[in-house]
Amino acid sequence: MTTIDDLAKIGTSTWLDDMSRERLESGNLKELLSTKSIVGVTTNPAIFAAAMSKGTAYDADIEKLKAERAKADEAVYSLAIDDVRDACDVFQEVYEKSGGKDGRVSIEVDPRISDDGEATIAQARELWNRVGRENLMIKIPATDGSMGAISEALADGISVNVTLIFSLERYKQVIEAFKTGIRRAAANDLDVSKIHSVASFFVSRVDVEIDKRLEEIGSEDALALRGKAGVANAQQAYALYVSELENATDLPEGTNLQRPLWASTGVKNPDYSPTLYVSELAGPNTVNTMPEKTIDATLESDTLHGDTLSNSAEESAKVLEDIAAIGVDLDDVFAQLEREGVEKFVDAWNELLESVSPRLV
Template identity: 50%
Template sequence: MTHTSTMTPTQRLSDAGVSIWLDDLSRERIQSGSLKELIKTRNVVGVTTNPTIFAAALAHGESYAEQIKDLAGTGTSAADAVFEITTTDVALASDILRPIFVQTQGFDGRVSIECAPVNAHRADATIAEAKALWSRIDRHNVMIKIPATAAGLEAITAVIGAGISVNVTLIFSLDRYREVIAAYLAGLERAKRAGLDLSSIHSVASFFVSRLDTEIDRRLDAIGTDEAHALRGQAGIANARLAYEVYQESFTDQRAQGLIAAGANEQRPLWASTGVKDPTRPDTMYVVELAASDVVNTMPERTLEATHDHASVRGDTITGSYPAAVKILDRIAAIGISYAGVTDYLEAEGLNKFRASWNDLLQTVRLALEAAK
């Protein structure tokens, strides 16, 4: 056991039961050894990606030149080239994380890749793409990201039912989160009926944190009263803490326990969007205030480095916080801000942002293919 005085904050966070996943990936990070270094020195045990991350990687990435040249030579379309490039990155990262996957018996060592956001409202297209990604990458430690839209719920059940591990993304509201858990359990029941090994199916539910604060703070500022000002920066943490309560309740009920007895895994909560947007707040706020056992915190590198450098990790900061969290959300509702209005808006905005990034990614690859011909 490392002596506490020499233990890093990221080690303390891991010891509190938080799995640290890096919210970033690029070919350069893989080839330079940066990912291996973060695993070794920053307690990173997983990776998440999304269209925005890949768009940034491709826009500044010389390391893709050779693959793009090969793809241009075979006349590959931009959409197919994006599929090849991103699945290559995820397969390479999965291989780097495989020792953790083996050591933790599938709990960690995971890499997530997102279905195209253009299909977010089409269950059939999302199911087909999830299966294509899973098959192409061909690594058991991959998770396919499916957004928690109404159509996404149907896709989650079908994809889990086919034995594929899923990272459910873009969750903002507690009601939608309950629906996500139900979709996961329905998928497990389908997999069980098909005779699949439930222990090999894993899932996380990605609850977005800072975006809720950004939008609610904007609405609080518009109200402009002292009471409104006093509530700024509190909604995101309160909402996520109540999500953890939903997780605890949902996986102790009879339906979930029956599946767990048959070998199934709990769907763990994952805190996404944990970079602090407001510079007046502590840059590790969404890390230290959301620590508890069996959660994942996926961090952009900047947040990861801040956490490693100076986070004051206090162990479990969620359990027992539920009554206070309810009060915060109740006070926000009482001054006229609709929780459902905010969460519906954020889901639509999140999909629009990912669609825009997806289009940027396609355009970047399209131009690169033309230049390589």
Template identity: 55%
Template sequence: MSTPTADLSAAGVSIWLDDLSRSRIDSGNLAELIQKRDVVGVTTNPSIFQAAIGNKNDDSYDAPLVALAQNGADVDTAIFEITTTDVRDAADIFRPVFDETDGVDGRVSIEVSPDLAHDTEATIAQAKELWAKVDRPNTLIKIPATLAGLPAISAVLAEGISVNVTLIFSLERYAAVIDAYLTGIREAAANGHDIATIHSVASFFVSRVDTEVDKRLDAIGTPAATALKGKAGLANARLAYELFEKTFAEPRAVELIAAGATVQRPLWASTGVKDPALPDTLYVTELVAPGTVNTMPEKTLEATFDHGVITGDTVTGAYADAHRTFDELAAAGVDLVDVTQVLEDEGVEKFIVSWHDLQATVRDALDAAR
């Protein structure tokens, strides 16, 4: 019998898990999710590593932290060693998937420090350092789509490094991300790299858009505003896919693809439903489109496996409705430009806070070990 996750995969959506920990790797859980839940990749971020390393019920990091303390490692060195080890080990587990899909899936992402989100040169330097340290072809280096991140994306791709562009909220910024990708691939070709081996995804955040927009709709309080709740995130993502289809059909993209370049796939991120009034699989079942990735927390993955109903493509036929939703939001008084800027600023800040919490956790562990 087919399962909803198998149906989702058959519809052209790659299922990635938005989580990673040493215990998940060591217990065999990650390998089991590949076999039983059709998971073909993993994404990580500072919040995920903070939750994993700071989990007092998980002792799998104790021994590595003791060893690092004995070797005199400082906090940032310890974090770098632990996170790159986890990503390397996860990449090894996914290597068969990577080989079977010719490098499309079987990918594991690791993010540059969020403290560098507004520093182009430091982002480029750390991206190279992470790529060299993990030393696996199925790694993706996550770079945020801040204004400083855009030239870093191009520069890192130009070095032959595969990139996961994260924290995309607006269509305007997504267009700039695609441009940065095409620029980077063109430069990589000029630098003599095999562009067929360079992959990228563009992580477009979904649920956070609804959270911010719905808060504003509640403040407006009219019946027309209330009727729009829970619609902005899907509309935004669907219009992103429309932009993706349009841009990668343009001559500059077609020319690179003909020369061997891969398409930068849209990735739906922040797909855990935060509003209990909405279906818990909303950002999975309503964002089914060929050639996309949906990275989901385990709770959403299990909900999809248990009762998700996959009805095929739910994106490309909904463009007109999505444009209408945007028009109605504007008419109701929602400034989507402001919404997406607030979300980008908050997204960077949240990861910075998680990063600093992680530093504090590791510092305490190193002190205790010493």
């Protein structure tokens, strides 16, 4: 038994926030499953940019795509789809044993189309069909333009990972989009028990931005609040999940509740515990997607102290109230983080295309 097994007993599944062909071909991904209790994988444009820009694992396929005169974006998705399909196969047994909750592998739609709902749902359908695995999840960003695509995808029976959620207001919209999609899936006579979804709430980036603003204020009270916003914000999201989904009476029979997923859980400030966003965000029916460094820190630690989500609503609300009262504009923080989140993924995607393009000529 490991600390991650203990985390699973509390109710939090651990997914790896990283993927590469090297992990697949070396057997490393399979080894992580068996030795570190990992039960899923998430990817994003930055992860694929890092994977495809290193080593020689993709050289043969790139040469083949060059002969086929593939464009850069077509080539990148072809490579990513092959990796994701193979990863789905690695986790197939976990998927079956967990009844579809875990054993999941996520692939994200092109971040450049996040404001175009029609293009987003078209690509979500294409990726779902091309990967062709039931344990796939399509990542769609929680932006104004993509909200309708989330419902559309679920209505089609596509399992969805809604990503880049920072604020409670945005999360409320995501929950409504989930409910709408599941109801439509049931109306379309689909088996809703086979549709799964997670809502990826970002954590460490909240602390980075709010800590910076608290330091600019500079008072003793402001500085005392550093490192508390990310956890409090996520704990408030969990309270919202309980009230809006666990207590919902208007969902079709057999619905799998959209689980909160804690993303960006590697601490950015070395003064904070490396397991801060693990031990303080453990609770029923949740997922924590971690970089391997955080997974290893969790395995080496004994800092779990049970369910830290179920009874956290009052205290976490007070933390956010104190931060707002001292002069931090939380609405501005969350709007900035969402905008920057999309921009970072677009930048990573563009860098990847720029690195692959010359190799296709």
